[in-house]
Amino acid sequence: MPWVRPNDVPYPNVWWTFCAPDPDRDDGALVTYRVEDLTEDRIEDAIKLYTEHFLDDEPLCAYGRVRHNPLSYEEVVSFWTHVFDMKMTIVCYKEGSKELVGANLLSVKCADDKMDISGLIKSESMQKLVAVNEYMTDTVNLFERYGVDRYLTAYGLSVNNRYRGRGIATEILKARRPICRAFGLRLTSTNFTAIGSQIPAAKIGFQTDLEMKYDEFVKVNPTYTFEGIKSKSLKLMSLPIE
Ligand SMILES: CC(C)(COP(=O)(O)OP(=O)(O)OC[C@H]1O[C@@H](n2cnc3c(N)ncnc32)[C@H](O)[C@@H]1OP(=O)(O)O)[C@@H](O)C(=O)NCCC(=O)NCCS
Numbered sequence: 001m002p003w004v005r006p007n008d009v010p011y012p013n014v015w016w017t018f019c020a021p022d023p024d025r026d027d028g029a030l031v032t033y034r035v036e037d038l039t040e041d042r043i044e045d046a047i048k049l050y051t052e053h054f055l056d057d058e059p060l061c062a063y064g065r066v067r068h069n070p071l072s073y074e075e076v077v078s079f080w081t082h083v084f085d086m087k088m089t090i091v092c093y094k095e096g097s098k099e100l101v102g103a104n105l106l107s108v109k110c111a112d113d114k115m116d117i118s119g120l121i122k123s124e125s126m127q128k129l130v131a132v133n134e135y136m137t138d139t140v141n142l143f144e145r146y147g148v149d150r151y152l153t154a155y156g157l158s159v160n161n162r163y164r165g166r167g168i169a170t171e172i173l174k175a176r177r178p179i180c181r182a183f184g185l186r187l188t189s190t191n192f193t194a195i196g197s198q199i200p201a202a203k204i205g206f207q208t209d210l211e212m213k214y215d216e217f218v219k220v221n222p223t224y225t226f227e228g229i230k231s232k233s234l235k236l237m238s239l240p241i242e
Pocket residue numbers: 053054057058059156157158159160163164165166167168169170171191192193194195196197199200
């Protein structure tokens with residue numbers, strides 16, 4: 001049985017609030033932001049955020065030209081839609097504004113999950129992207145390493161270009177702790193593909209389980225080439241929750 005969000009955890013819920021600079025103010029004053037569950041009425045806007053502020057910037061999607069290839073684009077959007085259905089995706093708003101500042105596609109992975117998405121992915125770029133992500137999680141058996149039967153995982157952290165460089169990604173990641181506690185999860189783990197997310201993750205306590213330089217993947221499979229990719233390495237990082 002795939003994991004289902006329990007009804008006893010309020011939805012939508014605000015998970016985290018913080019202060020950070022506002023790009024619309026020149027005086028550097030801090031404003032309040034909040035991180036909360038994505039609701040049905042903002043799904044189209046979340047897809048827009050990921051399309052416009054993730055696909056051309058996230059190293060693996062940019063390398064695979066996912067936004068520019070109709071089949072891979074269709075596949076990634078249906079994958080996001082599938083993740084939204086879990087009702088675990090979080091979004092960030094600036095207080096008093098409806099603009100999407102950022103988001104993180106979250107999901108709960110269970111040891112007995114049977115779902116294999118690789119059969120549903122036909123485009124070459126998306127197959128490669130899925131394959132290297134699976135290589136990381138298959139190599140490190142997180143269930144055994146951390147003695148858990150489920151954990152909170154993520155499939156994309158995005159901050160609107162206008163808001164970057166203000167610590168927003170770091171704050172969105174901080175919401176993982178209260179979320180895990182509310183759902184009784186003792187671990188959160190993610191494949192972080194870019195330096196801009198690996199630094200925030202390390203800052204808040206994620207430890208690296210496995211680091212693979214992108215140019216090392218050809219040793220795993222000669223088709224896993226990433227020549228010219230705009231990132232050094234892929235890191236599987238975990239945060240145990242006390
Ligand atoms: C990665 C991303 C989420 C970061 O968002 P952000 O709100 O700007 O991140 P933060 O401000 O919290 O922190 C980023 C940190 O990485 C550092 N950083 C970012 N790019 C860097 C680079 N190319 N080299 C070295 N450090 C870099 C920043 O200096 C900052 O560290 P600091 O606070 O110690 O200065 C955002 O750039 C984004 O949406 N990128 C496109 C999608 C993507 O790649 N997502 C991550 C995939 S896992």
